Amino acid sequence: MREGLIAAGLELARAGGPDAVVLREATRIVGVVPNAAYRHFADRDELLAAVCEAAMARLGDRMAAEVARVPGERGDGDADAAFGRMAAVGMAYLEFAREEPGLFATAYALPDQHPYAVVGATGPDASPLGQLRAGLDELVEVGLLDAGRRTGIEFPVWSTVHGLAVLLGQGPLRAAPEEDRRMLTDRVLGFIGEGLLTAVAAPDA
Amino acid sequence: MREGLIAAGLELARAGGPDAVVLREATRIVGVVPNAAYRHFADRDELLAAVCEAAMARLGDRMAAEVARVPGERGDGDADAAFGRMAAVGMAYLEFAREEPGLFATAYALPDQHPYAVVGATGPDASPLGQLRAGLDELVEVGLLDAGRRTGIEFPVWSTVHGLAVLLGQGPLRAAPEEDRRMLTDRVLGFIGEGLLTAVAAPDA
DNA sequence: GAGCTAACGTGGACAGTGTCCACTAAGCGC
């Protein structure tokens, strides 16, 4: 039942973002009276928080799937593959934001009282940030990224991609035509590439 | 009266973000019955849109003020001053997002039906994007930024700063302690600096 | 000045929302 409410909330969030996950509607979908939800969640915010986590997990899944499509395996020292996986991490993030704007917005709409968990850890994990870190670590392994520049570099990269996703999805650029979106994406990803890669020519993506 | 409603809406937005600008409360502040608002706005979204524009203008004002504090004037060829103004543009953006999280979020919460105006123009104007463009143009003038790299570079820069502002203000990094925030900000601004400035050593900010 | 008009604000209503309270039914250990 808890699961059902979260699933219903996810459906609502997909269609209309975090504001659309309304408690009464979720219970209606599950086929139960509104107050039943209060057996499983303290209030609407707690339901929303669960839905947000689920949405974030969706984003993580999407990224993992996209990375897995790149030939080769992590740790085999293939620079092309490492670069490809890094690119896949960024592209998957942007594609998810584009194709599932409601879920993307919801993933980052955790209510104030419910703290984000992901940030503290430094090791790689299934979260979007964890996967970004894994990709960057691999770039260092294959020599595409100076080890000295690695520390903390995930934050500028994350900021840049996230900023683009937000500006394109909900921000002032949301009305931009497809052509402009492509150009913007190329420019932004290129900017990140320049900022990351060592002087050596990057393998083309 | 229209002004008064917008002002009231701004106050609400400052305290609680876009969701807090509720029509009835705004009319209550102005001291009038809820329906009076419908003489001036078609619906709540139109009021919110006006408040969003006002919030965006506040952001632009803040940036302009911060830039004006840098000694020297635009176009005098002083590289240090040009760099300082560019830094001021970014810092003002981040400071506004930090000190006025409600207004910052509201500035970017324009309802879907009301299109953003600012994006099309390429010339500098009072909008945040316009001021960023002016700063970048000046970097080119004084030789800190290759003219060939100028085209469209405002979007990666905007994305990066905006992404950081969002992640720190409403996103997963919002609970980060002051020390971490400083470090993150330094890293991100440094990343932008590297991506912008030509090989020449940058004047320290 | 008389009378019309348009703008502005009021009062009352309605549906929809989150949330509280008291209540009923089912399962389970003693």
Place this chain on the structure above:
DNA sequence: GCGCTTAGTGGACACTGTCCACGTTAGCTC
């Protein structure tokens, strides 16, 4: 069987956005 927890029900309340019909006032035309 008794008492307990757990899950769901029904009814209420305050609050929201919004619609409708109604006064009230300022400004214009004749």
